Amino acid sequence: MEFRLTIKLGNAAMLTPADIAEQLERVAADLQNGIAAGDAYAPADLAGPFGIYNQNGNRVGAWEVTE
Secondary structure, eight states, X not given: OEEEEEEOXXXXXXXXXXXXXXXXXXXXXXXXXXXXXXXXXXXXXXXXXXXXXXXXXXXXXXXXXXX
């Protein structure tokens, strides 16, 4: 299996390292919250892709698990 994460840079809300870090933290929190809720992640549950959105609500990337 492989974890893939893509974030597109360049728009007004995705220019700095802090912007990237914020998105990485959000993805990590989503994964952690699922684990804390007792979700037993299986490959099919993480097949995604799941969108990543900046603070303005624009889609700037996605993450997924592939086999």
